[in-house]
Amino acid sequence: MPYRSLEVGDLATNCYLFFAADSRQCLVIDPGAEAERILALIADERLLPQAVVLTHAHPDHMGAAAAVTQRFRVPLWVHEADEKLMRSPAGRGLAAMFGVTPPAAGRLLADGDSIAVGGLELKVVHSPGHSPGSILLHGAGLLFTGDTLFRGDVGRTDLPGGSEDELRRSLERIRELPPATVILPGHGPASVLEQELLDNPYL
Template sequence: MIFTGLEVGPLGTNCYIIGCAETGFGAVIDPGDEDARILEQLQHLKLKCQYIILTHGHVDHIGAVGEVHAATGAAVCIHQADAERLVNPARYSLLPVDSVKPKTADRLLKDGDKIQVGKTTLEVIHTPGHTPGGVCLKTEDILFTGDTLFAGSVGRSDLPGGSHNQLINSIKTKLLAFPDATKVYPGHGPASTIGAEKKFNPFL
């Protein structure tokens, strides 16, 4: 599997690009800003972007969706509970959204869905708490956790639609069930593992 990440935007959002080396198909996870850098990386990796997948609908994760979609034609995917945030970002954001182009989702995700990127399969895990439609994505021994789980921390739950109890329940019942060696790639900050978070994360 082809895999790389880049930090974008003023909040340092982790945007990830994955791809299938055999077919040349790829996907962008959380294009929060800096569309030119994301598109340049896709070109560098020689990937045809099939999907733009959003772990949730906050503006720092969706800021470059419109531009990346326009350049690639990739299908935009988000959980159905966060879909309105794509269409009306100003209603849900505490940050400026002047440059964010509203975009109707092409595919509404639900728990257990599979997204096929060439011969690479991503499993959708619904993990509400940070937002109602927050999801994590599992492929091979990797978890993309968005703003649900960070290295040594967890996502905020004090924003509209958030719930701390729901967030902790999502993490403990769904994410911590994976093997300790599972790699955690969050929406902000450094990578970790499930084992490290079980042992050291003070919120868990």
């Protein structure tokens, strides 16, 4: 599988390194905290980060983003709706509770965008509900779901910009993906879509 993961921070956020095995080019997905551990894994795997991508702009997913972008001089990519959220008073307040300063965004992502890294490709699927600019990243048989979908559960919708109706529609889009798709959530263990369709009450 073309990724490595590590759990970081007080909320045990999954940070993923998605990479091409030959070129070692890599995306750093949701560097939530503990920059030193993330940088150490990047070095151990001899990876070459090309960008930091956020599944959404909650502080537990971006606490080490500035450290990674500065270390490798790479941009930060986030959906435009969550970029707006993290600049808003509500977003800044939430970040401050975690001691996180919102990092500067480079490219703003939109539904249907493609992200290429070392010959691999991830498609951006806008999945509002947990936050207005939550995204799924789909490619290479993997689905990075952020806090939209967990094993046996879904993300909360009571934070600023959250919406239960939107989350329901976003889950509908997940249902249509190939059943063998590996689910890589923002917290907790991995799963397979087929299994979630069987026993996740929200799907």
